Amino acid sequence: MSTAESAGFVVVGASLAGLRGAEALRRNGYAGRLTIVGDEPHRPYDRPPLSKHVLSGALTPDATALPELFALEADWRLGHGAVALERDAHRIRLADGAVLAYERLLVATGAQARPWPVPSGGGLAGIFTLRGRDDAARLRTALAEGPRRVLIVGAGLIGCEAASCCRDLGLPVTLVDPNPTPLARSLGTWVGGVIADCLRDAGVAFRPGAQVLRFEGDPAGRVVRAHLADRNVVEADLVIVALGATRATEWLSGAGLMADSRGVTCDGACRVLTTDGTPCPDIYAAGDVARWPNPLYGGRLMAVEHWGNAVAQSAHAARNMLAPAEDQKAYRHLPAFWSSQFGINIKAVGLTEGADSVAIVQGSRSSHRFLAVYGRAGRSIGAVSFDQARWLPAYAEAIEAGQAFPPIRDASDQGELLSRAPAFPPPRADSHPIEARHG
Missing domain, CATH: 3.30.390.30 (FAD/NAD-linked reductase, C-terminal dimerisation domain)
Structure with missing residues (x-):
């Protein structure tokens, strides 16, 4: 069994929320040991350009690195993510076998792309998701090879941005979504209909009200077509699955916290709740992975996957991590x-x-x-x-x-x-x- 290292503040998640949270800890006076854990080998990078500038080739993936705005003097543990939380012992286990003790913990593990199920073709070559820097790099390489037909499954923001980029590259694109219009869940069908007009004006073959059941591959194991629920078939040699995301909470299983694929539930001060609803005084969460009662919307639980929230909530959580129990401030945010x-x-x-x-x-x-x-x-x-x-x-x-x-x-x-x-x-x-x- 590995020996736990000396305790300090630990941030699990080396992306935007984790970086800005760590900076806020230092800026607010924390001078102790600070460790940042990330499952990717890269230092924190910006995600919005991935589906725009990186796919188009305007930026290389390594040009998306986030600036570090405050001297961290942190111990970076990259490429080996957290796999378990031993809450009673105040320890975190990493994928490489290391064990980290913590005095305070900030959970900022974000979310991961929802993959296509393997039994219905998800393991075929030529099927991509887009969430991280390596995803964008692989997809950019594949697009640069000039696929005959790109199929995008899901007409949310990522799916529509990818469709726009593909058309800018001159690639034929089909976009499939079960809803009547793009962005129907976030904007409604009346406003979403404007995006549908833009898709068609740009030459995207938009298939509303359509659902992919499975993908079919060739003898070499590469995707060649999609079978729809209406029995139609869409030919494609490159597929982008853009079906949203699930929160990265698997490593918290068994820790006695309110955490599942929808996120980590917090109180208003960003303190993570145990399964009986008690706030943990030493565990906080911020960014895409956190859901909390937002007072701007009647205290309803909310999870926000937006850039601005990752910055603001991580700074707020860092402030509360350093404050006494009687001075925990509620977080309010307009998405x-x-x-x-x-x-x-x-x-x-x-x-x-x-x-x-x-x-x-x-x-x-x-x-x-x-x-x-x-x-x-x-x-x-x-x-x-x-x-x-x-x-x-x-x-x-x-x-x-x-x-x-x-x-x-x-x-x-x-x-x-x-x-x-x-x-x-x-x-x-x-x-x-x-x-x-x-x-």
């Missing part, structure tokens, strides 16, 4: 994300989940340049802009303040309001009640 696809810059704030109305308050849907606001029970809860972000900060403030829907009238460049009830697909059986996902 926000952005995406660039088909020549359009999409920005969003808030959450659309549960919206009963949506209004175009700037621009027009037909021009593909507009700002839409989502409302629920007479209050504004979210907003999204398509190349029309001038008023987005004002709507973010209105959403945080719980102002009426829509909150801003008679703006100087505001046309006639166009409003309707949004349509959202029913939630997936495996989804959390409130999840804000990038992709």
